[in-house]
Amino acid sequence: MKVLLLNGSPRKNGNTAYATKTIVEGIEKNSSSTIQTINVVDFKVSGCIACDGCKANDGNCVIPDDTKNIVDKVLNADAVIFATPVYWWGMTSQLKAVVDKFYSSASKFSKQNKKIGVIAIGADSVDGKQYSLISDQFTCICSFLNWEKIFDLPFSASNLDDLQKSKESSKTLTNIHKFF
């Protein structure tokens, strides 16, 4: 299976970066699936302006950026893991900008039955409302695009190295390979 991991964190040495690295190591070591990571902050993705230009322009945004590049990577993956810090009870704006650009290819996506995983990392404890809000948002996105959400995991971590200090969280992240 070809797995794409979209890391929505702007911090290159934070908790989502650690989660990303641990998931990749687990899959590379224990699964025949391949995994590619995209740090969305390394791509220029402009905010959707609802002009429909992408639909008439082979998926290219009217604002020159990396929309087509990143959406094509999602189109080519069998499974996509969305990993995001919680920002104001939701995913980061950088990751949401990418999700908004799925608009350019929604009809193609809906024929793909893609498998989806969600990792949300916030400072609050995992019973906080933000995790169910993010979970529900991805449930709706998956329902709309005819995708299948295969896991959806909340983690509590605030300081840069909080997640890696937790043996239990590290084990859960390493074991994500079992889904693939």
Ligand SMILES: Cc1cc2nc3c(=O)[nH]c(=O)nc-3n(C[C@H](O)[C@H](O)[C@H](O)COP(=O)(O)O)c2cc1C
């Ligand atoms: C702008 C901003 C908004 C945040 N909003 C929330 C929030 O609503 N709920 C929460 O639990 N944590 C919130 N946090 C804390 C981060 O989710 C948390 O520190 C996370 O571990 C950061 O991930 P990172 O290390 O990958 O950057 C916020 C942090 C920032 C910078």
